[in-house]
Amino acid sequence: MTEIHSETAPKALIRKMKLLKWLLIVSVVVIAVGISYALISSRPNITSQQRVARIESEVKCPSCDGVSALVSNTAGAFAVRSFVEKQVKAGVSDSQILNALEASYGPSILMSPPAAYGGTVMAVLPFAFLAVVVGLTVFFGFRRWRNSAGDFAWNGQQSVLESSIGDDAVAGTGVGGTEGSLDETPQDDLTRQKSLGPVRRKWLLYMGALLVLAGIGSALWIIRNHDNNQKQLAATAVQAQNEAQTILKARVLANQGQDVQALQLLSSVLEVDPNQPVALTYQGWLLTQAGEKDNNSALINQGQQFLEKAVKLDPGYPDARVFLGYVLFQDRHDANGAVSQFHAFLADKPSQSFIDATKSVIISAYKQAGQPIPLQLN
Amino acid sequence: MTDQLQEQTRSPKTGPRKTVRIIAVVMGVFLVGLAVLLATRKPVSMQTVASPLINKTAPAISGTSLDGKRVSLASYAGRFVLVNFFASWCTPCQDEEKALAQFSNSSPDVSVLGVVFDDVNSSAAGFLRRYGANYQAVSDPNGQIALSYGVSQPPQSYLIAPNGVILTEIVGPVSLASLNQLVGIARSRGF
Numbered sequence: 001m002t003e004i005h006s007e008t009a010p011k012a013l014i015r016k017m018k019l020l021k022w023l024l025i026v027s028v029v030v031i032a033v034g035i036s037y038a039l040i041s042s043r044p045n046i047t048s049q050q051r052v053a054r055i056e057s058e059v060k061c062p063s064c065d066g067v068s069a070l071v072s073n074t075a076g077a078f079a080v081r082s083f084v085e086k087q088v089k090a091g092v093s094d095s096q097i098l099n100a101l102e103a104s105y106g107p108s109i110l111m112s113p114p115a116a117y118g119g120t121v122m123a124v125l126p127f128a129f130l131a132v133v134v135g136l137t138v139f140f141g142f143r144r145w146r147n148s149a150g151d152f153a154w155n156g157q158q159s160v161l162e163s164s165i166g167d168d169a170v171a172g173t174g175v176g177g178t179e180g181s182l183d184e185t186p187q188d189d190l191t192r193q194k195s196l197g198p199v200r201r202k203w204l205l206y207m208g209a210l211l212v213l214a215g216i217g218s219a220l221w222i223i224r225n226h227d228n229n230q231k232q233l234a235a236t237a238v239q240a241q242n243e244a245q246t247i248l249k250a251r252v253l254a255n256q257g258q259d260v261q262a263l264q265l266l267s268s269v270l271e272v273d274p275n276q277p278v279a280l281t282y283q284g285w286l287l288t289q290a291g292e293k294d295n296n297s298a299l300i301n302q303g304q305q306f307l308e309k310a311v312k313l314d315p316g317y318p319d320a321r322v323f324l325g326y327v328l329f330q331d332r333h334d335a336n337g338a339v340s341q342f343h344a345f346l347a348d349k350p351s352q353s354f355i356d357a358t359k360s361v362i363i364s365a366y367k368q369a370g371q372p373i374p375l376q377l378n
Numbered sequence: 379m380t381d382q383l384q385e386q387t388r389s390p391k392t393g394p395r396k397t398v399r400i401i402a403v404v405m406g407v408f409l410v411g412l413a414v415l416l417a418t419r420k421p422v423s424m425q426t427v428a429s430p431l432i433n434k435t436a437p438a439i440s441g442t443s444l445d446g447k448r449v450s451l452a453s454y455a456g457r458f459v460l461v462n463f464f465a466s467w468c469t470p471c472q473d474e475e476k477a478l479a480q481f482s483n484s485s486p487d488v489s490v491l492g493v494v495f496d497d498v499n500s501s502a503a504g505f506l507r508r509y510g511a512n513y514q515a516v517s518d519p520n521g522q523i524a525l526s527y528g529v530s531q532p533p534q535s536y537l538i539a540p541n542g543v544i545l546t547e548i549v550g551p552v553s554l555a556s557l558n559q560l561v562g563i564a565r566s567r568g569f
Binding site for chain 1: 431527530
C-alpha cells in the first residue's frame, strides 16, 4: 500500500509541475505580447514641428558653449535649424539626422553626448551590478531557507514517526533509543531530499515567475516614463522655440518704437512662463522707459520690479544688469547701486558694441560713485 | 568521531561565508576602481576630439562665388586644396589672410577655396580684395557648407589631398610656414 502511494504521488506531482511550468510560460508570453501591443499603440504622435524642435533641442549650437541650437540665435544655430527642418521634411529619421551632424562635428555636437570609455558598457554596468547583487541575495537566501526548511521537515517527520510508533515503543527503547533510531542515515537523507524536492521546485518557480513579472513591470515603467519624458521634452522645446521667436519679435518692435505691441508680446510670454528672464528684462525696460516718458512713477516701479526679478533669476544676463543699473542711476539716483549692477554687467563680458552703446552712462555712474572707471570702458 | 562531526558541521558554514567575503572584496575593489575612473576622467563635454572628417572624402562644395560664377570643389581634383572658412568681421581671419593669399600663389598644385561664414558677400569680397587674395570664395548663405564640415567659428581650414580626402583640420589662423610644411608632409607620404 505504501509502495503504491509512494509511486503515484511523484507522478501526480510531476504532472502538476509540468502544468505549472506551461502555465508560467503561457502567462509570460501573453504578458509580453500585451505589453508590446500597449507600447506600440501608445507611441506618441508628434507633429513634424514638434519633431524639429525636439531634434534641435538635442543638438548644440556649434559656436556656443552648452546652448542648444533651438534657443541660440547664432549663425551656426540657424544653420543647424535649417538643416534639421530640411531633413525632417525629406522624411529622414531622427537618428539619421543626429548621425549626420555627428559625422561632421563628432559626438560633442549633441547636448547629451554618449559617454566615453565604451558608453554601452558604462550604461550596462550598474544594471549588471544590481543583477549580480540580487542574484547572490536570492541564491544565499534560498540556500538558508532550504536548510531551515530541511530542519523543519525533518523535525516534522520525527514527530509523526514518534506518534505512529506509539508511546510503548518509545518507552521500550527509551528517549535515548528513539534519538538513536532517528539519527541521520544516507537513506533518511535521501528521503528528506525527495520530500523537499517538489516544495523547493515550486518555490523556485514562484520566485522565478515573480522575478520575470517584476522585470517586465520595471521595463514597462521605464519605457512609459521614457515616452512621457520625450513628450514633455518635445512640448518644452516647442514652448522654448515659440518664446524665443516671440521675444525676438518684441525686441524688433521695441526697436521700431512700437512699445505697446512689444509689451503685449512680452506679456503673452510671461503669462505662459512668468520666470522667463529675457521677457522679464525687456518688459521691465520698456515699462521704465514708458514711465520716464509719461513721468509715471508707478510704471517705473513696476519696471524695476521686473528687472530685479530678471536679475535674481539669471544673474549672468548682462541686459538685465545694465538696464537695472540705468534705472537705479537715472531714476533712483542711486549711483552706488547702479555701479554694482554695471560691475556685474562688465563681468559678464558683454559684446563691445553693447559696451560702446552704454558706456557714457556707466562712466557717469562710476564717477558719481567716486569709483575708478574700469579699463574696459577706456 | 566528534572531530569528524565538528568538521562536517563547520565546513558548510565556513564555505559560503568565505565565498561571500571573496565576492564582497572583489565587488568592493571593482566599485572603488569605477568610482576613481569616473571621478578622475574629464567630462565628455570638455573632451576635444579631432574632426571626424579627417581621412574621409571631403564633403562636396558647390555654389556661387563672390564674383557670381559657379564654383565646385570637384573642379579642384588633382590639387591640394585648402578650404578656408572666413568672415570679414573675424579678427583672426585678418591675421591669416596674407598667408593664405601667398599660399594660393606658391605652387601650381596648391589652391585655396574660401567659404564665406556668416557674412555679407560684399564685405567678404572687399576683405579678400584688401589682402590681394585672388582665389575663389563661395557664398554659403544658409551655412550648410560650414555645417557639413563641422565648422564652429571662423577661421577654420581643411587641407584636402589631390584625391579628395581631408588630410587635416586647422582651427584658428594659419601661417604660410605651417601650410607649406603640411603640404610637404603630405607629398612625402605619397599624396
